[in-house]
Amino acid sequence: MNIDARYQMAGAVLVVLAILAAAAVTAFLGWGALAAVLFVGAFVLGAAAPPVAILMFRDGLPLGGLIGTGLAIAAQVAFGRAALARREDGRYEWTVLRETADGFAAELSTGETIDIDADDGELYAFGFGKLAVVEAHGNNVDEFRATASDTTRAGVPVEAPKASTGGIVVSLAKIQRRVRGSASSTLVRRGRDKALNDNGGTGQLSQLWTMAFAVVLLVVSFAMTAGVLML
């Protein structure tokens, strides 16, 4: 972070503090010390309430989905243009999208920068802002790289990666290994099995229980009828 950025941030904090101090001083001069104390005390309590509530309830907060979406919108408004970047180690970071001469870039907390080859129209509209969803091309691509170093594969001439673009040659066979079994019918079968387990089957009363009930009914009806007739 350069010196100018630090000054700008310090200036922003000072402006906000000055506005709050002006309100407190107005309350003090116009309506006395009690008004100023109540103003400052209530302000501090009010400001602390949302983060404390989030910290206490965490994902058990009522209307959590709605509040979560609201916070995502608040973040997007603050970012303006944001990047949801997947790092080489697989972790995600939601950060500000910086403009560069060649397009955009996302600076990660690790100090690395992901350059993004895109223009403004390719960004997703999300939460009153724009969002780029990208992944770094580093060690994470290695498992998909084509390993053959010769100029032909399977007897077919292969064009080497273009030096100008510095492209990465990946193998569909290696990608296939990763995606094997994806979007399979497992979910459908689980849905059907759940329904059948919960609600399925004609004659859920087994034959054994049916016979047992029949015998009980026979004895009960015999006793009842005999009792009635003997009265």
Place this chain on the structure above:
Amino acid sequence: MVLLAITWGLIGGLLGLSSFILIPWVLALLGGVEFRDRVGRYYIKQMMTVLGDATLTAREQGGVALASVSFDAEYSADKVSVDGETGHIKDTMNLKSRLAGKSFGISCGPEYVSPLMAEFAARASDSKHDGRVGMTDGGARLDFEIPSTPQIPSLRGTHRIFDGDVKRRYGTLSNSWAEKSQEKFGQRVSLGQTLLLMAAFAVGSGMAVLAIRYGGGGGGGGVTVPIQIAAGVGA
């Protein structure tokens, strides 16, 4: 005077509550790109604390939506509601990860995906279309090129590299349809069983009637059997 002081207190409280959003926004607006980054990351952290486990899912009609997810043991997948429709997301490719220390993944249809997979899907599809991937005279060509600088892929198109073609809601739809079919035909007691139980009751009653009517009255009834004792036999 006290009333006015309380009014100032109320104003302070309202300002304080709204400052959770307003003050960071003002700071982001005035503080430049570094402050925008800090403020945005703060909200993202709060968001993930509230959601706990979340996904950014590609909508079928385009765009993305953020939703919280919860693990559904009956489906061995994460349950999610997007636009009011419930479905499940599996992590077959082991791509679900973390955001701000909480469980998070990008999803397309019934699978967690990654932006790199989305790039593969787009590039492989283009290469196949251009005839650069597939069967050739000399064999099969399975290599294709992606640019070294990341691009912004269409997350919606990631399904092109999936093995199957199941969609997020198919599990719940299957459940719903199977349930409806069972509601129609799935009686707990069948007609035959019901008739058997009714017959048992009737037989019990009938036996009782017969026993009382033809049993010779209560207590000690029965058939009298004459017994002749031949006295003096052989005298």
